[in-house]
Amino acid sequence: EVQLVESGGGLVPPGGSLRLSCAASGFTFTTYWMHWVRQVPGKGLVWVSRLNGDGSATRYADSVKGRFTISRDNAKNTLYLQMNSLRAEDTAVYYCAREGGDQALDFWGQGTLVTVSS
Amino acid sequence: DIVMTQSPDTLAVSLGERATINCKSSQSVLYSSNNKNYLAWYQQRPGQPPKLLFYWASTRESGVPDRFSGSGSGTDFTLTISSVQAEDVAVYYCQQYYSTRTFGQGTKVEIK
Numbered sequence: 001e002v003q004l005v006e007s008g009g010g011l012v013p014p015g016g017s018l019r020l021s022c023a024a025s026g027f028t029f030t031t032y033w034m035h036w037v038r039q040v041p042g043k044g045l046v047w048v049s050r051l052n053g054d055g056s057a058t059r060y061a062d063s064v065k066g067r068f069t070i071s072r073d074n075a076k077n078t079l080y081l082q083m084n085s086l087r088a089e090d091t092a093v094y095y096c097a098r099e100g101g102d103q104a105l106d107f108w109g110q111g112t113l114v115t116v117s118s
Numbered sequence: 119d120i121v122m123t124q125s126p127d128t129l130a131v132s133l134g135e136r137a138t139i140n141c142k143s144s145q146s147v148l149y150s151s152n153n154k155n156y157l158a159w160y161q162q163r164p165g166q167p168p169k170l171l172f173y174w175a176s177t178r179e180s181g182v183p184d185r186f187s188g189s190g191s192g193t194d195f196t197l198t199i200s201s202v203q204a205e206d207v208a209v210y211y212c213q214q215y216y217s218t219r220t221f222g223q224g225t226k227v228e229i230k
Contacts, residue, residue: 035219037168045160045168045211047219059218062119095167103215104158104173111167 002026002107004096009112016086016116022079022096022109029077030054033099036070036081038092039111046092049081050099064090086116120144120214124222130230137199139225141212146192149216156216159188159197162224163208171210172197204229 008020022034036048049060049070058070069082079096093111100106121144131137147156155175160168170179172188175195185200199206207229212222 044224045162045213045221047213047221050219061218097168100170100173102173102177103156104170104179104213105160105168106170106173106179108167108169 002098004098004107004109006094006096006109006112009094009114011115011117012086013118014087014116017082017084018086018114020081020083020094020096020112020114022081024077024079024096024098027098029072030074034070034072034079035097035099035105036079037095037097037105037108038090038114039095040092041113048094051079083114086114088116090114091116120147120217120220122212122214122220122222124210124212124225126225127223128226128228130228131202132230133204134201137202137206137227139197139210139212139227141190141195141197141222143193143195143214143216147214147216148192155191155195156214157190157195158213158215160211160213161206161208162211163205168211199227202227202229 003025005023035050051070055072067085071080095111096109097105098107123142125140157175159172162168176188187198189196209224209226211224
């Protein structure tokens with residue numbers, strides 16, 4: 001059974017940093033592109049970033065470029081999102097998601113809440 | 119960036135009635151080399167993460183009930199629920215993956 005479990009969310013002041021993790025199981029992690037998507041509570045979904053299977057190719061939304069870094073440790077079956085220079089508008093639930101062979105996001109974690117506030 | 123616009127924002131339907139959700143992209147998401155529309159639909163029930171319903175605009179994900187259907191091509195797409203059930207109460211999102219990824223703003227389906 002495919003499972004994605006996010007962790008690392010919490011309360012952080014503006015300008016602070018946080019690293020999110022997404023532990024994957026139930027599939028061959030290294031062969032899948034992975035994504036981060038965020039959602040302000042009560043609002044819509046916003047794509048954040050993606051990373052290919054060996055970690056060599058990244059893409060970011062303009063809103064996080066230069067502040068967030070996506071990475072993975074295939075030996076630990078874990079995806080990461082390093083978030084620096086956090087702003088109030090980064091407050092959201094962050095989901096990790098797997099990109100299936102058809103390129104849609106076929107499995108999602110339960111999400112972890114990041115709150116940026118003083 | 120490709121902008122995705124859904125309509126309506128909210129849809130109230132009676133149990134057993136048909137629900138139709140529209141999604142329009144600011145540019146075509148049809149890739150001419152393979153004739154595939156890079157468009158997916160997701161369902162997000164309250165308190166849950168999104169769930170994939172359709173990819174390539176009309177290919178149903180395994181396990182999705184056949185009362186759900188996806189259609190359209192180019193810039194105009196539709197998600198239809200032929201006979202709405204109580205468990206279909208959710209927010210539905212379209213997403214293009216032709217150029218990075220963008221989501222529509224969501225359509226909330228509720229029971230009248």
